Amino acid sequence: MALSGIEIFKLLPKTNCGKCGVPTCLAFAMSLATGKAELSVCPLVSEEAKAKLEAASTPPIRPLTIGAGERTLKIGGETVMFRHEKRFENPPGLALLISDLMTNNEVEERLKRFQELSYMRIGFKLRPELIALKCDSQDSGVFTALAERVQKESAAGIILMTDNTKIMSSALKICADRKPLLYAATEDNAEQMAELSKEYNCPLVARADGLQTLAALSEKLGQFGIKDIVLDSGARSTKQALHDQVMLRRLALNQKFRPLGFPSIIPAYAMAENPMKEALVAATFIAKYGGIIILSDFQGETLYPLLVLRLNLYSDPQRPLATAEDIYDIGNPDENSPVLITANFSLTYFIVSSEIENSRVPSYLLVKDTEGLSVMTAWAAGKFGADNIAAMIKKCGIANKIKHRKLIIPGYIASESGGLEEELPGWEILVGPREGAHIPAFLKNWHA
Secondary structure (H helix, E strand, O other): OOHHHHHHHOOOOOOOOOOOOOOHHHHHHHHHHHOOOOOOHHHOOOOHHHHHHHHHHHHOOOOOEEEHHHEEEEEOOOOOOOOOHHHOOOOOOOEEEEEOOOOOOHHHHHHHHHHOOOEEOOOEEHHHHEEEEEEEOOHHHHHHHHHHHHHHHHOEEEEEEEEOHHHHHHHHHHHHHHHOEEEEEEOHHHHHHHHHHHHHOOOOEEEOHHHHHHHHHHHHHHHOOOEEEEEEEEOOHHHHHHHHHHHHHHHHHOOOOOOOOOOEEEEEEOOOOHHHHHHHHHHHHHHOOOOOOOOOOOOOHHHHHHHHHHHOOOOOOOOOOOOOOOEEEEEEOOOOOOOOEEEEEEEHHHHHHHHHHHHHOOOOEEOOOOOOOOHHHHHHHOOOOOOHHHHHHHHHHHHHHHOOOEEEOHHHHHHHHHHHHHHHOEEEEEEEEOOHHHHHHHHHHOOO
């Protein structure tokens, strides 16, 4: 039975150190009681208290990890139905499907695309995480050979897809150190799959037709000692799958129904007959509420929009995306290159840096920490004025990189030019364009 906020508070260290992200232990206890925080963020809680608080501190949707190394994927851990209530915690993983009936060339091309389809956007590296290996051959040797090849040629997290426990066991011996996701336990093979999951310490998919049957299967796996479970409701139409996803979330969050308090997996490849529709299906379940989405193939024109959508939905709505304060070299600048400055709102940085690249004029871009605010908002808040811009110029070291003393400021803060010249004796302050689209034409007239 879950503990109340006051009962949890009695077990906390009561230091009000703030290291958990909230100012007091009482506030942290209330967050634990409502499932909006994890006990692991408190560095001072005792082992005895941890044992007593485990039920209260576990999020309504249990978090779990798949894979190992740089592409380890964490899913679950969600605490709200809607992003504006707090935030979504762990972005869903995107998986590329590879069948063991595909030719060597097909497998090679897919592995190549998996590696190459990686993008930088506003300071974030966007890429998929998983490869789902599907045993269509029903041949242990063929499937195991594919698992071995993927493990050698890719750092991806792996999903092993077969109901045959003997074939699963054979593949697991090859790639157990990658901590793959086992897909799937059913009513018929639950005990055998649970044994494999425990032996190799791997998360396990529970697959059943309908939520009632799925809940019973999940409880059964729990009795076998399996804690890291991913749910597949068996729905293969977008309408039914969406209904199931919403119900799973409601039952876990609102009813605290533990048998369904796990992340889910969506086989989008089975719900669409063409790549564009499949991308729409995937977009639906990035928003509502897939933990892992398996696609039949990756293509840049469909994968990139999905990665950007995922980034946007899983950013914290209460914290603007921000780029680190620094000097950014664009196009190998030298001592005669122009120096521009802007705010550290990530979208501002992305637009300005892209337009500088388009100009083909090598430049230095200074990004001032404005707490994630855009140029005008930061200026109005007193975070992007002459005094704090000058302070950055003096300490960042840009003067050691250039011969000239010219600084280009955004047109929206032209009124700060006089103050900057007073704060920075010997510097010439140039007022740049208001809009990023006008930067290339402005820079083409640059003279050091």
